[in-house]
Amino acid sequence: MSTSAKFPADFHWGYATASAQVEGSISADGKSPSIWDTFSSDPAHSEDGGNTSTATETYTKWQEDIALMKSYGVNSYRLSLSWTRILPDGVAGSKVNKAGVEWYRKVLKGLLEAGITPFVTLFHWDLPQVLQDKYLGFLSSEIVPDFENYARVCYRELGDLVQYWFTINEPNVYSLLGHAIGKHAPGRSSDRNISPQGDSQTEPLIVGHNLLLAHASAVKVYHDDFASSQGGKIGLVVNMLWGEPLTDSAEDKAATEKFLAVYNGWFAEPLVTGDYPALFKEVHGSRLPAFTDNQKALVKGSSDFLAINHYTTNMVRAADSSAAPTTGPLSAFLPGIEIGFEDKDGKPIGPAAGLSWVRPVPWGFGKLLDWAHKSYGLDIYISENGVVCPNENRLSRDEALQDDFRVNYLSTYADQIALKIEQGVPVKSYLMWAFTDNFEWQEGYTARFGVTWIDYQDDCRRYPKKSAGYMRNYFAARLAR
Ligand code: PNW
Secondary structure (H helix, E strand, O other), X not given: OOOOOOXXXXXXXXXXXXXXXXXXXXXXXXXXXXXXXXXXXXXXXXXXXXXXXXXXXXXXXXXXHHHHHHHOOOOEEEEEOOHHHHOOOOOOOOOOOHHHHHHHHHHHHHHHHOOOEEEEEEEOOOOEHHHHHHHOHHHOOOHHHHXXXXXXXXXXXXXXXXXXXXXXXXXXXXXXXXXXXXXXOOOOOOOOOOOOOOOOOOHHHHHHHHHHHHHHHHHHHHHHHOHHHHOOEEEEEEEEXXXXXXXXXHHHHHHHHHHHHHHHHHHHHHHXXXXXXXXXXXXXXXXXXXXXXXXXXXXXXXXXXXXXXXXXXXXXXXXXXXXXXXXXXXXXXXXXXXXXXXXXXXXXXXXXOOOOOOOOXXXXXXXXXXXXXXXXXXXXXXXXXXXXXXXXXXOOHHHHHOXXXXXXXXXXHHHXXXXXXXXXXXXXXXXXEOOOOOOOHHHOOOOOOOOEEEEOOOOOEEEEOHHXXXXXXXXXXXXXX
16 A cells, blocks of 8 residues: 555445435336335325335436446445345245346446446345235244345345345334334334334334344355355444443443444344343343344354444433433434433534434544444444535535535545544445435435435436545545555
């Protein structure tokens, strides 16, 4: 590495997307509905009534996308597979949809020909609706063999083109937003104004348990039957927040430990120890399903690396045990703490962005990298990181293309990675969210996370934002050759 290089030559950088958020063409070539196709077809379920039916039309525009990405200088790209394109009937033993497989083969080959390494997520939340209808999806342990089968089909049909697999995206967010808060598919919650069904205290724990077992089973299949011939790596993607105690008091420090164990540790610690963090068990008591000894052995060591999606930092303080954070994914799930964006003097720890739950706090990212390295000791892949600029959706196109707020966010977060690599933290990738603006779940199309602006009024035409060029130059100057 030359002395000015900050990232090793084999460092992976680029952008990320997910099938339901970009593909569109939701009934093309034999695809069946996912829970997000169904859920978003009700306009009440998103900010602007948006749904998955067209998204950014990547299903038809994939060649243009690869060319654009190449012009951005990236060496890597993260995408996800739509289960319902590959196995429209969902269940184990059902027919593989050749047309769906072929589409992904074309995309993966196109990426490789452009010199871009694909990182492929098996499950980024778009569960087959048939499996939700049949046994309530991840609320049932029946999902485990069906997911294992789906994973095997993917390795068999696509694995010759893939060296990096992510099993499941953000099990914590899928559990909490889908089964406690109820704002994500399948939309279950204790709040009867939101859903006729659900129990926010127990269901996320059951769903989380089955997600971990599904993940670990899919990894076992890869390790046993594919890793030696295909030579890839595989692991889980966890959404992680950094939490900083509001004061030096023992109470605030303890509350912060609990916050980190419950949000980050819930899915990360079992990968290493085969069981939930002690603090997590303490918080949830008998509501938490227990792993059998065989399951512990299956889950322990089930990730070749730790993939982290990270967006922001919260200040944490101890609160009355009946209080719960009022914002963010943990609301109504973690009593006894309060979170916020102000320090003890009431000063904001970062400027307001275009979404209330994200604020730029680059030093928090640095602390998270240290903590994750110390806690789990695995190689770290940053699989998402990004921001929405203030008012971004209300700006004209020309204004939105000058996304200095994002330039600042992405470059200062990338600087933290460079710093931590220098200090010995094994960070292997920086995959930013997102390649283009896209369908942002309950925000519909109103939250624009992309480094590419999408004109939803004009055939989803793509326009590079300033950040795309900035990050190309950033890595051109810092990546060792
Ligand atoms: C992640 N929260 O979701 C997902 O992996 C992406 O699909 C998504 O587009 C991206 O982050 C931006 O939101 C999250 O409320 C959704 O803390 C919500 C939260 C976190 C992550």
